[in-house]
Amino acid sequence: MPLNPRLVKESFSVVEPVAEKAAGYFYGRLFTQCPHMRGMFPPGMEVQRDRLFNALTRVVWMLDSPEGLASYLAQLGRDHRKYGVSPEHYGAVGSALLATIRHFAAEIWTDEIEAAWTEAYAMAAKIMIDAAAAETTPPWWLAEVTDHEPRTRDIAVLTLRPSQRLDFVPGQYVTVQTARWPRVWRRFSIANAPRPDGSLRLHVRAVPGGWVSTALVRHTRIGDQLLLGPPVGTMTPPETDRDLLCVAGGTGLAPLKAVIEHVIASGARPNIHLLFGVRRACDLYDIPDLARMEAAFPWLRVVPVVSDDPAYDGMRGRLPDVVERFHSWADHEAYVCGPPAMVNETVRRLQSSGVPLARIHRDPVQSEA
Numbered sequence: 001m002p003l004n005p006r007l008v009k010e011s012f013s014v015v016e017p018v019a020e021k022a023a024g025y026f027y028g029r030l031f032t033q034c035p036h037m038r039g040m041f042p043p044g045m046e047v048q049r050d051r052l053f054n055a056l057t058r059v060v061w062m063l064d065s066p067e068g069l070a071s072y073l074a075q076l077g078r079d080h081r082k083y084g085v086s087p088e089h090y091g092a093v094g095s096a097l098l099a100t101i102r103h104f105a106a107e108i109w110t111d112e113i114e115a116a117w118t119e120a121y122a123m124a125a126k127i128m129i130d131a132a133a134a135e136t137t138p139p140w141w142l143a144e145v146t147d148h149e150p151r152t153r154d155i156a157v158l159t160l161r162p163s164q165r166l167d168f169v170p171g172q173y174v175t176v177q178t179a180r181w182p183r184v185w186r187r188f189s190i191a192n193a194p195r196p197d198g199s200l201r202l203h204v205r206a207v208p209g210g211w212v213s214t215a216l217v218r219h220t221r222i223g224d225q226l227l228l229g230p231p232v233g234t235m236t237p238p239e240t241d242r243d244l245l246c247v248a249g250g251t252g253l254a255p256l257k258a259v260i261e262h263v264i265a266s267g268a269r270p271n272i273h274l275l276f277g278v279r280r281a282c283d284l285y286d287i288p289d290l291a292r293m294e295a296a297f298p299w300l301r302v303v304p305v306v307s308d309d310p311a312y313d314g315m316r317g318r319l320p321d322v323v324e325r326f327h328s329w330a331d332h333e334a335y336v337c338g339p340p341a342m343v344n345e346t347v348r349r350l351q352s353s354g355v356p357l358a359r360i361h362r363d364p365v366q367s368e369a
């Protein structure tokens with residue numbers, strides 16, 4: 001039977017408003033049916049629940065764009081190897097998912113909707129299973145912390161050396177697990193373009209209640225080992241030599257720095273504006289490094305922007321406002337990364353000021369605590 005994206009989307013839109021409940025129901029079904037699968041997940045399931053729905057939402061809304069969907073699902077399949085997922089698990093997940101959607105969309109449920117979900121899930125599972133089976137890189141990497149620089153009270157920049165070669169594209173992120181929190185994986189963007197020594201830099205803010213981020217900022221030392229999942233993400237460098245606008249909110253700077261490093265190393269000479277927004281001047285955690293990049297590449301202009309510090313003697317304001325009043329970006333390729341609300345608003349303003357959506361790069365998946 002052919003895919004029926006419309007029926008899947010319509011029924012999913014009934015479940016979306018009760019996503020949290022639905023995710024709880026889904027895991028309840030899954031673990032009752034397959035108690036041994038509980039051990040594959042961390043003790044606290046809150047982030048996992050969000051993740052399930054973020055991924056599901058993305059898949060459902062991409063059903064009409066098969067190419068983008070296939071590449072997203074393939075990345076997801078490769079990434080799931082680090083949890084020890086094997087093809088048998090997909091059947092159990094599929095039946096728990098179907099039971100969940102059926103339960104929460106009961107009012108509109110029909111045989112056609114059931115068939116549409118069955119078909120869509122079978123297609124998605126096949127892409128994930130095939131991609132995982134075809135992958136030759138490790139499911140996860142051990143990485144040694146070779147440097148740990150506290151930059152502010154809450155932010156540290158870590159340098160890691162993976163024990164095996166880890167290929168990635170600038171702008172991608174990895175998931176990280178610390179010895180302190182087994183089975184808890186959190187995403188952090190790689191903050192550099194690939195280097196000859198294979199090292200990776202991460203920008204980490206310890207957020208309240210953030211298990212992994214707090215462990216990385218406050219309890220991690222040089223010589224410690226971390227686990228890294230496969231690199232994922234689609235916010236990769238531009239394929240044109242158009243001028244670039246990069247809008248970074250806080251540690252959302254990390255992937256944009258990687259993209260800029262890549263563009264500089266490629267030998268292209270576009271003008272690059274990097275607007276680096278923080279709340280207070282003391283949060284400008286990477287200025288010395290950015291100033292070095294600026295000095296070495298005259299086409300790069302770094303503009304620190306501070307939103308909540310009236311005493312700051314430089315550019316002040318909210319990033320979306322500053323972007324809008326700066327000048328026209330209509331001819332630029334734009335990259336936006338940071339807190340989701342900031343990203344959404346900046347993208348909207350760029351669009352309404354004439355930057356086509358196809359030229360605005362963002363990663364719908366944000367990093368977590």
Ligand SMILES: NC(=O)C1=CN([C@@H]2O[C@H](COP(=O)(O)OP(=O)(O)OC[C@H]3O[C@@H](n4cnc5c(N)ncnc54)[C@H](O)[C@@H]3O)[C@@H](O)[C@H]2O)C=CC1
Nearest residue numbers: 188189249250251252254277278279307338339341342367
């Ligand atoms: N660490 C990493 O590797 C990555 C982090 N991120 C995300 O970047 C964000 C960084 O957070 P923080 O450093 O705590 O940044 P923050 O909360 O201190 O804010 C940074 C900037 O965004 C602006 N901003 C915040 N909320 C806004 C809103 N609602 N509307 C308009 N502007 C707003 C602030 O004014 C400031 O200029 C997190 O959401 C994180 O998930 C994204 C990708 C990679």
